[in-house]
Amino acid sequence: MKSTPTDEFLRPAGMHDVPALMALRTEAEQWLQTKGTDQWSDPETGERALSKWRASIDEGRAWVVVDSSSDVLATVSRGPVDRDFWADGDEPETALYLYKLIVARAASGRDLGTRVIDWMSRLAALEGRSWVRIDTWRTNVGLHSYYERLGFKHVRTESPSHRLSGWLAQRPAGDVRLPQNPLRVLSDAEK
DSSP: OOOOOOOOEEEEEOGGGGHHHHHHHHHHHHHHTTTTTOOOOHHHHHHHHHHHHHHHHHHOOOOEEEEEEEEEEEEEEOOOOOTTTGGGGOGGGGGGEEEEEEEEEGGTTTTTHHHHHHHHHHHHHHTTOOOEEEEETTTTTHHHHHHTTTOOOOEEEEETTTTTTEEEEETTTTTTSSSOOOEEETTTTTT
C-alpha cells in the first residue's frame, strides 16, 4: 500500500537500518547509471559508504524517513565541515552540512527530498546557523539543477585530485519550500 505524506516520519537511523540504507544506495547507483552520470560508479564507494554510515549512525548524525510500516523511504545525514571543500573564509561554523540524501525510487514524486531538506533547514535555523551546505558529484548536472530548484546557490566547484565530489552550494537556513507538509520526527515513545 502506498503511504500518504502524513504516514511518513523522520527518526534517527539505527544499526538495524544498515541493510535498508545499502539497498537505497544500490538502487540509487543503478538509477544514476540510467541517467548518464558516473556518480558512485567506483565499486569501492559502496564499502566506504557502509563504513561512513555506521560511523554516522554511531554518532547520531544519520536519519531515515519511514512510513507507517517502518519501511525506509529515504535517508539523510549531517556531518562535519569537509575541509577538502570549505575553507576558513567560508565561515564553516555558520553552516549545517547535509550529506547522503537518498530517496527510494518507489517514493519518488512525494517531495521527500524537499521535505527532508526543509527539515534540515529548520534545524540549521534552530541551531543559529546561517546556511545549509552541500557538496555533490562534480559531473552530475541533473543533481545540480535539482538542488538549484530547491533554492541552493552554487558557491564554487573544487576539484581535489582525490575526490569526485566538489560542486558546492548553499541555501539560507530557515528557507522552507513546503511549509504545509513538514516531516514529523518520531518521539522515543513512537519508535
